[in-house]
Amino acid sequence: MTTDIHRTPVPFVRDDYIERMSGVVEDAVGAGLTGVIVAPGPDLVWLTGYQPTAITERLTMLVLSIDRDPTLVVPTLERPDAESAEGASAVTMVDWADGSDPYPLAGSLLTADGRFGISDSAWAMHLLGLQRARPAASFQSLSDSMPMMRAVKNAGELQRLALAGQAADATYEEIVKLRFAGRRETEVAADLARLLREFGHEQVDFTVVGSGPNGANPHHEAGEREIQAGDAVVLDFGGLMHGYGSDTTRTVVVGEPSAEVQKVHDIVRTAQQTAFEAVRPGVPCQDIDRAARAVITDAGYGDQFIHRTGHGIGVTTHEPPYMVEGEEQPLEPGMCFSIEPGIYLAGRFGVRIEDIVTVTESAGQRFNNTDHTIRIVE
Structure with missing residues (x-):
């Protein structure tokens, strides 16, 4: 492969993000999971192009599962930034306001008794909140269940x-x-x-x-x-x-x-x-x-x-x-x-x-x- 160091690469578009998210769901099924929960970090950037300006205590998560369209949960005040991400049009976006409890909303996106892989970068407080909202669901580290998720490059x-x-x-x-x-x-x-x-x-x-x-x-x-x-x-x-x-x-x-x-x-x-x-x-x-x-x-x-x-x-x-x-x-x-x-x-x-x-x-x-x-x- 030859490249020009000053060349600007072709930008990623909506179809690229759809392909990645579809591939993750397929791999999740192969790994015996119902779906995956992606917290802010490299996986979220790769799947949606969205990187919050700061990783705070406010819940942000992408849900990819076999029984619903890709859904991104974001704080209301950060929704404009999320909507400007390259892959935003490939997801359904729902938001929650400060002062409300985000976990019932987030939990409603998860199959009640499902098995989910979750990003290693997820905060413990968010995982515990999801466990309270969906006590019959189980969660495991994505590094254990799907370590090669981003390994093969296009x-x-x-x-x-x-x-x-x-x-x-x-x-x-x-x-x-x-x-x-x-x-x-x-x-x-x-x-x-x-x-x-x-x-x-x-x-x-x-x-x-x-x-x-x-x-x-x-x-x-x-x-x-x-x-x-x-x-x-x-x-x-x-x-x-x-x-x-x-x-x-x-x-x-x-x-x-x-x-x-x-x-x-x-x-x-x-x-x-x-x-x-x-x-x-x-x-x-x-x-x-x-x-x-x-x-x-x-x-x-x-x-x-x-x-x-x-x-x-x-x-x-x-x-x-x-x-x-x-x-x-x-x-x-x-x-x-x-x-x-x-x-x-x-x-x-x-x-x-x-x-x-x-x-x-x-x-x-x-x-x-x-x-x-x-x-x-x-």
Whole structure:
């Protein structure tokens, strides 16, 4: 898939949201559910295009079930915003006023003895209110009952992920032109955030800059450490562009790398490539993890690869499917996820290489295409 980084993707329309909601109802039936209850959060954005300006104590929920049209319950004062969402015309909207009890209204939309999946982001007070209104109904987490709800992307979603990946690549190509030595990690992180926005991101979620020993902490937040000559520096950054995520990691070195840094980098590079080559439809997610892990373990660094190989990405930067031991979900065309093996030597340095990939009809395709060889920076 080729894209122009400055291209505006085709907007999602009513039919896109109808297709998503219909698919969720079909999947819910397959999972033995009567329907699903979607609270404010990524699922609601994906299904309706609606994101409340602030997640408050007021009940907002989308009900999708086999026995009624999609219905969105909103506070009266927030109804105008909900009606302006891209997918608003695809739902029936009902509202409730401050001072009234919303749970009898919301409960009336649920089959009395139904089984419902509910968003993990739902407030406990709202779930308890629904249980009072429908005591014979049962509820279970959507992450348990329908974890792959958003996992398979359509063409419009793939286009957005490709654009986000290209913007992250452009950010990397610019950051390596800047000076690292003598600057604090926070300064480089600020440059990463600035560049992501310059290349089109509306939201920056993370800018990991782990220099020297800090690189051995996979989720190190940029700190005040001054980057020094000879440091390996892990750069992991991403966010949302056109509502879809980017996430890429490269490890650079300030000046010529030591023989050990070069060796470890070569191992991680081989592991990342081996895992990528394992991607194809029907392969269990755990096999991608196994492919990367086998390379690192065989090289003697198995105990220093301390996290899963990958995570899904879409309207959030972390979502199912996960490339981890025990996840037997088969890969399907349209699934998108990271491949990010790493080696972390405590107190010394770390190396990680990460691309976002998608599953095609026969293999994998990268959304990040910057060079995997070790990059020397000043």
